[in-house]
Amino acid sequence: MRTKWGEAAVRFAPAALGLLLGLLALGPALGPGFVLRYDMVFVPDPPLAPPGAGFPRAVPSDLVVALLAQVAPAQVVQKAVLLGIFVLAASGAAALVPSDRLGPRLAAAAFYAWNTYLAQRLLLGQWALLLGVAGLPWAVRAVVLGGRLRLVAALLPAAVGGFQAMLVSALTVLATAATAATTSAATGGKAAAVAATAAVPAGPVVRARRTAEAGAVLAALSLPWLVPALLSGASTDPAGAVAFAARADGPFGTVGSLLSLGGIWNVNAVVPGQQAWWSASVRLVLAAVAVWGFTRLRGGFTRPGGTGPRRTTGTGRADGPCRVGVPYWTGLATAAGAGLGVALLGAFAPGLLGGLIAWWPGFGPLRDGQLYVAPLVLLQAVGLAGAVARWDSRAVAAVAAAVPVLVLPTFALGAFGRLAAVDYPGEWRRVQAIVNADPAPGALLSLPWGAHRAFAWNGGRVVLDPATKMFARPVIWNDALLVGLPGGGRLRLAAESPQAAAVEAALRAAPDGRARALAKLGIRYVLERANDNKFYGSLVVFQGSELRLLRLSGVA
Incomplete structure (x- = not known):
């Protein structure tokens, strides 16, 4: 029987793991000074200034940083944000796993906080996007549990991140809202609250209302960047469909790179050694196992303990494991498929995407299609947890939690010095x-x-x-x-x-x-x-x- 201290340790273990992974990944970037790389530009004493001309890419993230810098030094704000991405990502992925067992939750936490997508986007300096990606599992969870205030709180990281973070979140949130089952109160406040043990299919009216509410929340939180974007008069060059198309960053081509959560368009954002055969092969196998694990969740998640419907004997005593539903399964699968489709469109049909951008600049955010792989990252994280849960083994869980780091070891220590703090x-x-x-x-x-x-x-x-x-x-x-x-x-x-x-x-x-x-x-x-x-x-x-x-x- 767990003590209160033991329950607290289990509850906060994924967040602690995320913090540990963040410390390991950032390494020298946590020293005195600022981390300056591509889009990651933090400055001392940032002014409280309105957005400049052009598309508002740093809205409202720059303003939020400037406000926080009124309380703490800007370099401290930067380090807190970067570490917060790892903690938020790991704890969110764990909270989305429909299991009370710590092993599968830690496996999901480690995978979601240490993967090729996160590493490449961090090396590109896109901390604002990653802030929204880190909050993505919390947003999915909020949709399933219901409540506008809960959804607003879960989407705040994406709202701070700005347009890229909100677009990725919108893809996943709307897909989940339109397809998720209706949950009951049977799950209580457990870590696996998203697993609706008494879920029933939601009718079209319920789904339409839920999707409309989610859309309204997304639209309201997007106003800080959407209004300046509409008033900016900025244009988008259709040639960006070619320039920012997903590319092969390993031996298995563009498709293999995307399935293993890579495929970034900038070769300087590739993690050192990532293109090696052994690393690419193991990461692709890990992705396949994770996708397989997610497909196994479609019919529900077998949990040996906890609340939920179970087989019972004539005496009314439970004699079998409970079968836990996964109400967000269809929505997350849909979002992951759509995101992968956007990435493939830019890679294999850039002319079509360029034509859409020339017709309406509003299609411009689709030119960097690889960023929409984020829902696939979350799908694989949950899927890995599902695969681990098939074995009631601490050894399997420990290996699964360590594998994401072992297959991408050069992400550690600031990607071997590619991230470092300077003054x-x-x-x-x-x-x-x-x-x-x-x-x-x-x-x-x-x-x-x-x-x-x-x-x-x-x-x-x-x-x-x-x-x-x-x-x-x-x-x-x-x-x-x-x-x-x-x-x-x-x-x-x-x-x-x-x-x-x-x-x-x-x-x-x-x-x-x-x-x-x-x-x-x-x-x-x-x-x-x-x-x-x-x-x-x-x-x-x-x-x-x-x-x-x-x-x-x-x-x-």
Whole structure:
């Protein structure tokens, strides 16, 4: 008989495992300073500023970080968020497993918190997306248990993450709401509460009402990014369907990569050693076992103990295991299939997807199809738990919890140094202080005219220009992207911001007229490299070894 302390230990074991995996995965990234890689840009003292021009990709995540940075240092906020992703993911996957046994729950927790999808997206710096993915099992659970407030709370991580996180969540939540069975109160408050032991099929009216409520919650929580997106006037280059299509990152082609939860379009986001035959083979076998385990759950989950209907003798005593229903099975399977279909569409029919984007830019978020594999990750996590539950063996459960780490060991220690904490040089902080202390209006132009930087002080890691996050005034930058193609070529995607074309034209003017042309566009400051000299008649406000800050003439 478990004591209260023992029950608490079992209850919080998945979260503790998630924390342990987070510490192992992040490693040097938890040191003093900031982790800067691709889209992951945290800055010291982030301002409370409205979103800039272009598609609002960092809305409302930047604002939430800035608010939290009023309470704790921004670098502490970043580390708490990154660790929180692992804890939320592991505990959520475990809570979704329809079993009171700790072994299957830990297997699901380990798989969902340590997999190729999470590793690749983290190496791409997409922490905001992963925040929503981590909360995905909680959102599914909330749909099954019912209650608008419960669903709102479960979707808050995705709401903070923004458009990518909410779109992945919407796919899974709506599919679950439209197909889940109606649960009874027989399950009580157990960890396996999503297993409706007395579930009955929901009628079309119930499902329609539940889907409408879920859609309303999703729409309301999407307003912070949806409204700015509709008002931004941003455009989407149809060529992005080719640039961001899923690709093979192992020996089994694009399909094999996607089924084993990889297939990222950026080769620099591939985990070291992931392409090796042994690693790819074991991960594909593990994926097959997990999918098989999930298919076995369709008819219910056999649980040797706990509440629920059981075979009984004439004396009324139970003499057999209970059979637990899995009300979210159809919805999760549907979402996983649809997400995989989106990824395959971009990989094998990019022309069709590009045509849809050209017809309506609203199809633009589908260009990075691999991110919609997230429901398949959750399906495999639950499926692995289902496979483990077939053996009432602690040894099998322990191996299953360790396997995700063993088949992707190079995700540890910041992917062997690809994630590391660094501090901003003093020049950046001085420039930030000068610009933010100026009450005069006007935008800041960040040069060189490109979206990404590779600083020596950041170990040469590619990162989105930090200037886009540091200043309490609009920052104009070139959001056009250069994406490498599998054949070795490079594809340039047009800028999304409507201001970018006007600024690019002004930059082509003669050096003596360039400053005036930019000033007429409302630009007050120019931040450039210290050794550049592209402007005449401008006041040098700050000169350092790396940065030069100019104030343009003609702007009050």
